[in-house]
Amino acid sequence: MLFLSAMLPTLDPxxxxxxxxxxxxxxxxxxxxxxRRPPSDRAVEIAAAPIAVDEEGIAVLQQTFxxxxxxxxxxxxxxxxxxxxxxxxxxxxxxKPEQSVSDPVEALKIIREDLGDCTRCVLHKQGRKQxxxxxxxxxxxxxxVGEGPxxxxxxxxxxxxxxxxxxxxxxxxxxxxxREQVYIANIxxxxxxxNRTPEREECATCSPFLMRQIAVVKPKVIVALGAVAAKTLLxxxxxxxxxxxxxxxxxxxxxxxxxxxxxxxxxxxxxxxxYHPAFLLRDPRQKGEAWKDLQMVxxxxxxxxxxxxx
Ligand code: SF4
Numbered sequence: 471m472l473f474l475s476a477m478l479p480t481l482d483p484x485x486x487x488x489x490x491x492x493x494x495x496x497x498x499x500x501x502x503x504x505x506r507r508p509p510s511d512r513a514v515e516i517a518a519a520p521i522a523v524d525e526e527g528i529a530v531l532q533q534t535f536x537x538x539x540x541x542x543x544x545x546x547x548x549x550x551x552x553x554x555x556x557x558x559x560x561x562x563x564x565x566k567p568e569q570s571v572s573d574p575v576e577a578l579k580i581i582r583e584d585l586g587d588c589t590r591c592v593l594h595k596q597g598r599k600q601x602x603x604x605x606x607x608x609x610x611x612x613x614x615v616g617e618g619p620x621x622x623x624x625x626x627x628x629x630x631x632x633x634x635x636x637x638x639x640x641x642x643x644x645x646x647x648x649r650e651q652v653y654i655a656n657i658x659x660x661x662x663x664x665n666r667t668p669e670r671e672e673c674a675t676c677s678p679f680l681m682r683q684i685a686v687v688k689p690k691v692i693v694a695l696g697a698v699a700a701k702t703l704l705x706x707x708x709x710x711x712x713x714x715x716x717x718x719x720x721x722x723x724x725x726x727x728x729x730x731x732x733x734x735x736x737x738x739x740x741x742x743x744x745y746h747p748a749f750l751l752r753d754p755r756q757k758g759e760a761w762k763d764l765q766m767v768x769x770x771x772x773x774x775x776x777x778x779x780x
Contacts, residue, residue: 566725585601597663598661602623603659610652613687615695615699616655617658617698617746618660618662619661623635633748638695655680655683656680656699657699681724685727693764695746705723742763
């Protein structure tokens with residue numbers, strides 16, 4: 471984002487606001503990838519579906535994003551549209567407190583302390599027993615992200631410990647690893663009443679903490695369990711049929727990366743979407759499809775194919 475910061479003084483505030491609103495609008499439509507056409511072609515191609523933008527938009531988009539023929543705008547946009555900087559989309563994102571420590575256990579503790587006895591969204595007053603932060607290996611290569619805690623998780627303070635959790639454990643075992651080797655968390659950390667789906671606002675309020683956890687763990691692959699996790703992490707709206715079966719490039723929104731020169735670079739990771747274990751319990755016929763997705767993840771991680779299925 472250096473080039474972005476460098477250009478800030480040259481942008482008219484009105485123009486910046488207009489561009490910010492436009493990018494947000496595209497993101498809400500599930501559009502992240504911006505490509506540049508040659509200057510002779512006065513249009514901007516956005517993702518798979520070309521969308522016309524006005525001259526002002528074109529000029530700014532070109533100034534803002536272009537450093538070469540094609541860029542990796544998901545990263546740029548993910549930072550630019552972070553809800554953490556909603557007030558000023560081009561503000562330089564500050565380092566999080568945990569980014570000053572190198573020990574991931576300590577760093578996760580800092581995030582948990584920052585969360586405190588959270589009352590940031592309505593879920594705090596809708597019957598939660600406790601906040602379910604996340605569990606597992608703080609240096610995990612593989613991270614699973616679900617939707618939110620259920621009754622068992624709320625009671626025990628740990629994600630995926632009920633029936634769906636048991637199935638997730640079996641899936642992890644089938645991959646040839648143990649639950650303790652991965653990191654598991656949810657989009658929202660408090661149980662939605664009656665196990666309802668978390669509202670968009672609740673996901674938006676809680677997920678910045680998850681983004682920070684991801685940035686600490688620095689996994690190689692994230693597996694989003696179900697549509698809510700997938701849509702929140704990818705900030706896009708699509709059906710599970712459309713979302714699963716492929717990898718996405720993922721970078722946690724609102725996080726300034728690679729500021730510590732003594733640490734290995736981490737520029738984000740791959741993200742795969744699979745069916746939520748609770749859905750698989752309701753429709754076991756889909757287990758085969760979930761297994762295919764997990765095999766894709768295993769291949770990416772260089773894991774050995776296990777001998778038997780879940
Ligand atoms: S769900 Fe997240 S944001 Fe909402 S109260 Fe719980 S911890 Fe806070």
